[in-house]
Amino acid sequence: MRNITNFQTDLLRTFVSVIDLGAYTKAGDVLGRTQPAISLQIRRLEDLVGAPVIKQVGRTLMLTGEGEMLLSYAREILRLNDEAASYFNRAKISGVLRVGLPNDYAVAFLQGVITEYTRRHSEISLEIYCGWSAEILDRLRADELDLAIAMVNSERAQYLSRTWIERPIWAAAEGVTFDLAGNIPLAAHPEGCAYRERMIQALDAARVRWRVAYTGPGISGLQNAVLNGLGVSALTRYTMLPGMRELDERDGFPALAEIRVGLFYKHPRLSDAGIRLINHIIARLDEAGVSGDLMRASGELDRQ
Template identity: 80%
Template sequence: MRTIVNFQTDLLRTFVSVIDLGAFTKAGEALGRTQPAISLQIRRLEELVGSPIIKQVGRTLLLTSEGEMLLSYAREILRLNDEVASYFDRSKIAGVIRVGLPNDYAVAFLQGVITEYTRQHTEISLELHCGWSAEILDRLHADELDIAVAMVNGERAQYLSRSWIERPIWAAAADVGVDTTVGVSLAAHPEGCAYRARMIQALDDAQIRWRVAYTGSGIAGLQNAVVNGLGVSALTQYTMLPGMRALDERDGLPPLAEIRVGLFYKHPRLSDAGIGLVNHIISRLDEAGVSSSPRSRYSELDRR
């Protein structure tokens, strides 16, 4: 008979808290335990795993490869555990939730998902903050945001819960032709935008001349620039509008590199209302078929 190893949620919660808060003492303060008790729980978890999961370099805590794998599963297990606990808790879900969304990504779908949740829970006050992905993640690290959606730099980014791939689409006005032999006019977000960088890189690699004809930080302004024929741009399926058409290699434009987008949060810092919103976002992403589970995410890595 196969031996079942039971990863207790209190051990996993301690592990996630240590990593998210960056110290055993901070995790102990958040969980109401002493530092020796936290260390004992981490050792117990390492016994279950069969190898070290955390290594300390100076004052910095780093994950081993086994720890990286366990962390992804631990976040998912705790999210589901807290979802069940919230379901049977009859108290109202209330409070302020601060969410960061990136300028350089299609936020319309996510804004709809988030506001859908707040309409279901009227005691929640929502604060939406938009900015560049790097800025949003900095604010999450500084505890100025509770939940963030941002571009993922590296497969195993800190506080990452779920991720999904977006393949940018070249978009142009429906009635405007594009002649790559004479150069391409671009409508783009300012420097620092992942979509802008991918357009320029693709055109440079294909040795196609380009110039930036429109620059603006808002998605609406960018869409209007494309519809009005000021330039072509990189958009997603969610931000294509009537009056636009998608371009590809048949139009002389090279493919754009994919972008990985992630949902980030610090589990020990998140309220019940925040956990509920995370669960709602993940549910909608799964329904749309765009998010990847921890297992599929690491299976993809194993194939590389």
């Protein structure tokens, strides 16, 4: 029989809490333990791993390579453990959930997934904040959100649980054509939007001239601009509407670079309702075929 190492959930919970909350003392406050007790649990976890998981550089704590890998597993183990515990304890699912969604993504699809969950649990109040990805993550760091979905530039980001890849597509109104020899009119979100950047980069690389014909922060305004023939835009398949058609290389429009999207949350801050919502979102993403592999998260942790 092979020798199996059992990772105790209390050790994993301490590890994730230190990382998500950014300090040993903050993790201790949440878990009801002293800083020495938290440090001892981290050492016990490192004994099981057989390597350090957190290293100290000056006054700053950082994840090691082994710690980054462990973090992805720890989040999943705790997520499933806490959902099972709330189910068998018959925990009442109630409270307020604050969710951040990016302006420049498939908000309609994600809102549908989230509201589907809240319809099943009438005791839950839902607050959705839509903004730019950077703003959403700032709110999560400030504990103004319980969970967030945002664009990510790399495979490593603080509070990151899952990532998946979206490849934007060119969208235009049916029956509307564009002269590639002239300036292609674009319908776009304001500067800073990942989809806007993808459009400009692709057209510049293909040496196709363009101009911004419509700018607006909301997805519905962007969709209406496309349907009314004001310009072409980069959308996801989830935000394509009847009356739109996809443009590709055969129409003279170069392929758009992919975008990585991530699901973020601080595990120690989540209620039972929040844990179950996370599981619901992941299940729906898996069903839609857009949920990616577990991602390693990293962050700098201050010892306080």
